[in-house]
Amino acid sequence: MIAQHPEPHQIRLENVLTALGNPTRMQILRVLAGGGEQSCGSILPGVSKSTLTRHWRVLRDSGVIWQRPYGRENLLSLRREDLDARFPGLLDALIAAAGSEAGEGDAAGSEVGEGEPVGA
Amino acid sequence: MIAQHPEPHQIRLENVLTALGNPTRMQILRVLAGGGEQSCGSILPGVSKSTLTRHWRVLRDSGVIWQRPYGRENLLSLRREDLDARFPGLLDALIAAAGSEAGEGDAAGSEVGEGEPVGA
Numbered sequence: 001m002i003a004q005h006p007e008p009h010q011i012r013l014e015n016v017l018t019a020l021g022n023p024t025r026m027q028i029l030r031v032l033a034g035g036g037e038q039s040c041g042s043i044l045p046g047v048s049k050s051t052l053t054r055h056w057r058v059l060r061d062s063g064v065i066w067q068r069p070y071g072r073e074n075l076l077s078l079r080r081e082d083l084d085a086r087f088p089g090l091l092d093a094l095i096a097a098a099g100s101e102a103g104e105g106d107a108a109g110s111e112v113g114e115g116e117p118v119g120a
Numbered sequence: 121m122i123a124q125h126p127e128p129h130q131i132r133l134e135n136v137l138t139a140l141g142n143p144t145r146m147q148i149l150r151v152l153a154g155g156g157e158q159s160c161g162s163i164l165p166g167v168s169k170s171t172l173t174r175h176w177r178v179l180r181d182s183g184v185i186w187q188r189p190y191g192r193e194n195l196l197s198l199r200r201e202d203l204d205a206r207f208p209g210l211l212d213a214l215i216a217a218a219g220s221e222a223g224e225g226d227a228a229g230s231e232v233g234e235g236e237p238v239g240a
Contacts, residue, residue, distance in 0.1 A: 018141035
């Protein structure tokens with residue numbers, strides 16, 4: 001395991017909220033919310049490695065994710081047990097909030113072009 | 121009402137989390153969670169007015185609080201209905217998390233001096 005993970009009792013609400021107050025990191029949370037470990041290269045295809053490395057660090061240092069080396073990559077997973085024990089209900093509320101906001105985004109996207117009759 | 125409040129649909133999760141990822145603003149949230157309006161001068165006695173003005177702005181612009189002029193002061197209240205409608209369960213989970221963390225702090229504080237027998 002990479003060294004800089006806080007112990008469960010060191011996880012601070014302030015750091016968790018600051019870490020997740022960012023759309024890319026919230027997107028990463030939503031992917032990891034599915035459970036299990038994901039290789040760091042597979043989570044957000046198309047985002048540069050250096051950008052992602054910064055995001056993994058913020059998420060790891062705040063106590064939101066586990067990060068462990070595996071071959072030439074890192075595997076990432078959500079610290080669900082630690083977060084649920086420390087802040088009951090918070091993680092699920094955050095994931096639901098992120099999902100509902102992302103759903104609105106999708107809906108807005110699907111509205112593009114609506115109201116323009118085809119061939120008019 | 122002061123002008124810069126976002127409309128309910130403009131409240132962004134990212135902004136709410138960034139606003140609350142700060143111990144002073146989380147403390148303000150806990151005070152306002154009791155309900156009703158509070159005058160801005162009464163919420164955190166001992167903190168300078170200019171510091172608080174900055175915190176009110178962040179909380180207001182992110183959609184966490186209402187702020188309205190009342191005589192020479194402002195009255196503040198939590199936008200509970202808007203936040204609950206937009207992100208169900210999130211506000212209560214955040215308030216509970218802040219409370220449990222503050223409780224740990226209090227518990228740690230009350231331990232000061234324990235283990236030192238009086239008069240030893």
